[in-house]
Amino acid sequence: MNILACIKHVPDTETRVKVAPGGGALDLGEANWVINPYDEFAVEAALQLKEKKGDGTVTVLTVGNDEAVKSLRQALAMGADKGVLCSDPAFDGSDAKGIARILAEAIKKNPFDVVFFGKHGVGDDNQQVGSLVAALLNIPAVTVVTAIDYGEAGFVKCNREVEGGVEVVKAPLPCAITCQKGLNEPRYPSLKGIMAAKKKEVSTLKAADLGIDPSQVGKAGAAFEIKGYELPPPRPDGRVLSGEIDAQVKELVHLLHEEAKVI
Amino acid sequence: MKTLVFVEQRDGKAKKASLEALSAGRAICDATSGTLAAVVLGQGVSVLTEVAGKYGAETVYLGDDAIFASYSTDAYGLGVGKAAQVFGADVLIFAATAMGKDLAPRVATRLEIGLLSDVTAYKAENGTVTYKRPVYSGKAYVSAAPASGKPYAVTLRPNVFAAAENPKAAQAVKLENAVVASDVKAVVENLLVSKEGLLDVAEADIIVSGGRGMKGPENYKILEELAKPLGGAVGASRAAVDAGWIGHEHQVGQTGKVVSPTLYIACGISGAIQHLAGMSTSKVIVAINKDPEAPIFKVATYGIVGDLFDVVPKMTEAVKALKAQG
Ligand SMILES: Cc1cc2nc3c(=O)[nH]c(=O)nc-3n(C[C@H](O)[C@H](O)[C@H](O)COP(=O)(O)OP(=O)(O)OC[C@H]3O[C@@H](n4cnc5c(N)ncnc54)[C@H](O)[C@@H]3O)c2cc1C
Ligand SMILES: Nc1ncnc2c1ncn2[C@@H]1O[C@H](COP(=O)(O)O)[C@@H](O)[C@H]1O
Numbered sequence: 001m002n003i004l005a006c007i008k009h010v011p012d013t014e015t016r017v018k019v020a021p022g023g024g025a026l027d028l029g030e031a032n033w034v035i036n037p038y039d040e041f042a043v044e045a046a047l048q049l050k051e052k053k054g055d056g057t058v059t060v061l062t063v064g065n066d067e068a069v070k071s072l073r074q075a076l077a078m079g080a081d082k083g084v085l086c087s088d089p090a091f092d093g094s095d096a097k098g099i100a101r102i103l104a105e106a107i108k109k110n111p112f113d114v115v116f117f118g119k120h121g122v123g124d125d126n127q128q129v130g131s132l133v134a135a136l137l138n139i140p141a142v143t144v145v146t147a148i149d150y151g152e153a154g155f156v157k158c159n160r161e162v163e164g165g166v167e168v169v170k171a172p173l174p175c176a177i178t179c180q181k182g183l184n185e186p187r188y189p190s191l192k193g194i195m196a197a198k199k200k201e202v203s204t205l206k207a208a209d210l211g212i213d214p215s216q217v218g219k220a221g222a223a224f225e226i227k228g229y230e231l232p233p234p235r236p237d238g239r240v241l242s243g244e245i246d247a248q249v250k251e252l253v254h255l256l257h258e259e260a261k262v263i
Numbered sequence: 264m265k266t267l268v269f270v271e272q273r274d275g276k277a278k279k280a281s282l283e284a285l286s287a288g289r290a291i292c293d294a295t296s297g298t299l300a301a302v303v304l305g306q307g308v309s310v311l312t313e314v315a316g317k318y319g320a321e322t323v324y325l326g327d328d329a330i331f332a333s334y335s336t337d338a339y340g341l342g343v344g345k346a347a348q349v350f351g352a353d354v355l356i357f358a359a360t361a362m363g364k365d366l367a368p369r370v371a372t373r374l375e376i377g378l379l380s381d382v383t384a385y386k387a388e389n390g391t392v393t394y395k396r397p398v399y400s401g402k403a404y405v406s407a408a409p410a411s412g413k414p415y416a417v418t419l420r421p422n423v424f425a426a427a428e429n430p431k432a433a434q435a436v437k438l439e440n441a442v443v444a445s446d447v448k449a450v451v452e453n454l455l456v457s458k459e460g461l462l463d464v465a466e467a468d469i470i471v472s473g474g475r476g477m478k479g480p481e482n483y484k485i486l487e488e489l490a491k492p493l494g495g496a497v498g499a500s501r502a503a504v505d506a507g508w509i510g511h512e513h514q515v516g517q518t519g520k521v522v523s524p525t526l527y528i529a530c531g532i533s534g535a536i537q538h539l540a541g542m543s544t545s546k547v548i549v550a551i552n553k554d555p556e557a558p559i560f561k562v563a564t565y566g567i568v569g570d571l572f573d574v575v576p577k578m579t580e581a582v583k584a585l586k587a588q589g
Contacts, residue, residue, distance in 0.1 A: 013517050013537045017402040026403055037518050097377050125398055126380050128368045135372030140449035143365045161512055162361040163463040165456040171449035181518060182511040223377020223415055224407040227393055231403055240566040248567050249574060253581040255565055260547045262526040263493060
């Protein structure tokens, strides 16, 4: 089986965000960059599938700069076999559509059975790339998946989260799956895994290797033009109540009803 | 601008988030001298033509067919894509619900257009529209405008825009032969509805949320008892979810659901940055925490420093008394 997982290198969720002078960019300070938390579920799902089948190759792909190799190595340390870095100055500033385009071309190069994504890349918060790649490859995408059953050959049966319930979706292979928390518990790399990862193959693909016209990706190919960034308005000052708890509760319910008018 | 709104329905009832999307679409059309159409897919859903008209649609593309009886990305993707082509849509609007988020990228790729997710504000000026959306789970916002002249799609975050009636006499246009059975590769076999009567946090106007301070799964009962008379849903911090006290579908935060209800009541939640990212756009926030230094008080509209096991049941009684007065 050829199993793929697409991972994104992102600032960790502790990151405090500021707007850079001029408002045209964000200042992430000394952010610590890590593998996107949802993509750890994707890598874990890929590894579990390989273990279940008893054979196969897990390839992890990323679109990013040289720094993103750190996340590829993390996935390799967890147990993935090969890494692919898609990197080219022409890719800088790609939006979700551009990233998807690049990934789709990279994925197309070899036959595959399942490609795993995170349901969501923290930071840009697009929640699109997995579905976009699947659409470009003309394969089904099952999104926001919390359980996968490989019982029937040639198919997957997935639970996907929807409002107030779970949809059970059956899709033929090859397909894309976007992973949601709850699907699995990502393993920690072992010391042995970390050592082994250093020797595993990471190849680099440039725009020309992927047959990508630079005008279709990067800033040039973006469908939307970024006008600027801002911080959310500060919340108005709140009020901490005082007195006996009974009186506080009474006052709170009164305030919610009369002042805030929300109950 | 010709604007097309996908109207999501379950059991023949339009989702509130779709009515919000129709209203936003109507406003965008009014500001840009555009026309508004809706697309409705399902079986036995022709009544929704009138509903879409009530919220401002002039034309309704109606795919009333067994193939649309339950949702599938493939069939719905083709149905919406066809409506967009027939109408000649410049702008496509979806609600950023589970279905909208699944469907919009498929349609956007089919039409080879860009998609902006989870929009929370827009401004129409001189015929162009600028959209605002949160990044880093709302730690910042980005404004973006469509690259000139090209059609595009957006999803709108639920519970942010008002659903306002603006009645039009909507004309129904039947969508025929948009999909054949062999187009549908992935099928929904089943819909498992979670515990009866429990509202999803993503859809709730009021959320009562509990964190590590709840001390154990059995205590979520007291939050349910408060949520019930309020007509709200029960949420949780990741600490509580990771402890296995409550399902992850209840998790609020950067790696859970991002919510903006009118009222968020945080009980025994400290207010970590990842939790705040998921709820700090709530209209009113109540914090109940025994630690006066807890960061949650910095975002709270009203706070009570106290033991939640004392405060919450008393609050339930007070709310019940209030509701009883009518
Ligand atoms: C990658 C990543 C992603 C994350 N994503 C999320 C996310 O999506 N959502 C999320 O919530 N967290 C997330 N976190 C975790 C986050 O950092 C915090 O650990 C978590 O939010 C803490 O949950 P808590 O407030 O319930 O627990 P604690 O921080 O332990 O706080 C418990 C609070 O309860 C109070 N308390 C205790 N007993 C009582 C009582 N009897 N009455 C009143 N108050 C009481 C205490 O004073 C304390 O303030 C993430 C972390 C990481 C690393
Ligand atoms: N630059 C990237 N490289 C590889 N995979 C990516 C990249 N960006 C997004 N993805 C994948 O797409 C998922 C959804 O990302 P997004 O649509 O950006 O929220 C992520 O969880 C990754 O699996």
